[in-house]
Amino acid sequence: MHFGMWKSAATGALILGAGLMTAPSAVADEAATQSCPPDVWYKVVSSGASYEAIGSTAGKRNASSTASILRYDLTTTKSKQTTWSFGGGLTLKWAVVEVEGKTNYDITESTTSGKTVSNTLNVPGGSYGYTTPKIERRKFTIEKWQDTPSCGARFLGDVGTLGGITAYPFFSECTARSACTPKP
Template structure:
């Protein structure tokens, strides 16, 4: 009986040694996708500009036969300001920084009443020339986005909406054979 135990131990150690000599195998059928950090970023979407009056219309008739440059000095009668409505957060300062950093627009915080503004128009002979001081206001949506683990992007929502004054003063003008309303 002693002999068979020794023989079994010997055979077991041979099998164990043979198993250690075999090279390990690995399977790499499916690789894990690359992972991206979940960074947050913002996108700015601009809508067409609109115009709002900040003073009265001024105009004259050029009674001469030659073109004349007419100068209009007007006083602003309405104050306007840029406005921010937050949805997912952020301040007005944040919104202005995003818009100015990601577009070619500069934002004016506010305008005042009682400011004298001037405009000149080249009015042909026997024509009327009118002008109105205005602001140009552009609506911007600041969207909040996040990178996904698979390096895509998903929209989290809107950080908010900025009604920004993008031109001040802006002058609407018209030239006609009769009285006219300056556009835009």
């Protein structure tokens, strides 16, 4: 009778021991496949465009009965800068690199006044043609994110907003039978 109990106890201990040896390795493998390093990364979110004049509007009437190409040579009267409102000591140059690297836009950091820019405009006969030199500015919000251990993403906050000059010079134009205002 003692031999039967000893045999049962030994068998139970062997099964229990084998079970304890396999369980931790299965848990460790599962945790290793779901663990991600806590990397920090930045996301760029773009908003719509706005336009700002950098010179006076020029225009005239095409007195001919046929279409004509009118050329305008305009001098810029205002200088404009890309703006950066930031937190955490990040620089304008860093923000420009982030935006250019993560979008299809090139950013002009500043423009100067006193520069001559030219535009041509096809104006139908008997119509007016007007043009205004402008910049196109877009707003880019740079967000800070971090990967989580479960391979998700956690939003850490906005680090700044770049008001980037994305087109320079940009020409607003209009043609009409009477005086018109260039759009956009």
